Amino acid sequence: MKQAASAGVAKRVSQLGRTAKDKESSGGQNAAPRNTQARLGATLRRGDEALSPRLLRRLLADLQVAASAQVSDVEGGQRAQALIDWYATANARERLDLWRLVVEHFSADAERIRQAHESYDAAADAHEARAAEMELARALVSPRQRLLQRFAVPANGVRFLVDLRAELLPLLREESWLKPLDAELERLFSTWFDLAFLEMRRLTWDSPASLLEKMIRYEAVHDIRDWADLKNRLDCDRRCYGFFHPRLPDEPLIFVEIALLQEVAASVAPLLDEHAETADAERANTAIFYSISNTQTGLRGVSFGNSLIKHVVQTLQAELPRLRTFATLSPMPGFHRWLSKQGEAAWETLPEKLRAELAEALPQGDASLFARLLDAAKDAPEREEKSPVREALLRLAAHYLGKSEADGRVRDPVARFHLGNGARVERINWAGDLSARGRAQSFGMMVNYLYDLKRLDQHRSQLAKGRVPASREVRAWLSD
DSSP states (O other): OHHHHHHHHHHHHHHHTTGGGOOOOOOOTTSOOOOHHHHHTOSSOOTTOSSOHHHHHHHHHHHHHHHOTTSOHHHHHHHHHHHHHHHHHOOHHHHHHHHHHHHHHSOOOHHHHHHHHHHHHTOOSHHHHHHHHHHHHHHTOOHHHHHHHHHTSSTTHHHHHHHHHHHHGGGTTTOGGGHHHHHHHHHHHHHHTOGGGOEEEEOOTTSOHHHHHHHHHHOOSSOOOSHHHHHHHTSTTEEEEEEEBTTBTTOOSEEEEEEEESSOOSOSHHHHOTTSOOOOGGGOOEEEEEEEEEOOGGGTTOOOHHHHHHHHHHHHHHHOTTOOEEEEOBOOTTHHHHHHHHTHHHHTTSOHHHHHHHHHHSOOOSSOHHHHHHHHGGGGGGSOTTOHHHHHHHHHHHHHHHSOOTTSOOSSHHHHHHHHTTOEEEEEETTSOOSHHHHHHHTTOEEEEEOOTTSHHHHHHHHHTTOOOBOHHHHHHHOO
């Protein structure tokens, strides 16, 4: 019986994929757009509507069956699989129709929520309050949540939902009606991808080729040029770890690359040099996290990095007890943009003597001294050590990293991540990344964030009070 029902759904949704051949159309290309409810009650398609009213009603009916509490999770999952199969053949506008149905017809019951809230407010004692609280919690669970859970039942269901959210995210600004669906997905993912369900694995040169290919594709900080480059990053003086989920077993959700050294690295070039001499991992006292890559756009807002770094540190300490220093070599992806758009206020804090030296060193012209500095910064990495351009950019970088916004928010996204984990800004490195990306993002500068394991909580507390944890060296760049 279940097989027959599932086959019926598959037959109906397969018809949805043939909407281009559907003849129900009024031909009114200039007619005013109709809302979903009006389309569901109509007979003919109007204008450029994607699905005809008849097919829209069928799609809604199949979604309702998939979400129904009267069918088992197995049956609901089978219905969802048929819809997933249709979705794979649907075009972008047809997919929007499905999303509208999910958003508009699977919301929580507003009247039930109102009544439950009133009962909670009117509770006469603790017993009534607890009962009302439970009812309010049940009322807040929307049919949309059960529908999405049914989509997760098939073997490819979690993959489908993660990819679906990746499609939604770029549309949220213009299609704000999608936000309830996005919020529901993010809440579910935060539960499904909780640390308790993740497995940390080490990636090595002996890992499956399909997994290594994904590492090449997903690397987000320093592009992996070829297999030789990848092999260098997985050598005996390196480590790479990733988090995996049982429903995406061959897909790293996030991975981190580590170099085992004798000192804190100031430049990424030696770490990426395939011909550099291999270090002795057993003698290393410093672990440098030089690349952290999130791989799934659809999991934006679900944080893995903090937990991954902590797990990696524990693993490395157990394997290599001589390790004492844990730090990053990180980019400043927002520095150039911030300096160009908002940097003039920080420019005014530079010492008068330094600005006088810049006025003398920079080419004369009608542009302001700050504008001339921005122009000179294009070849900043080649400037000599005592260049006023170099000193000015280092001071401005320290201001960018070491001063939070008026609302207490850390400006740089990478800094926000590491400082939120309890690290501190340790050192700003001139000419740390001379790649085209490094120059474009931060004039070639990179940052070391130090994870002092005894002061992580202290640093987080300091950050919560609006003070960015930073070393004396960085603080010195902020003084006059």
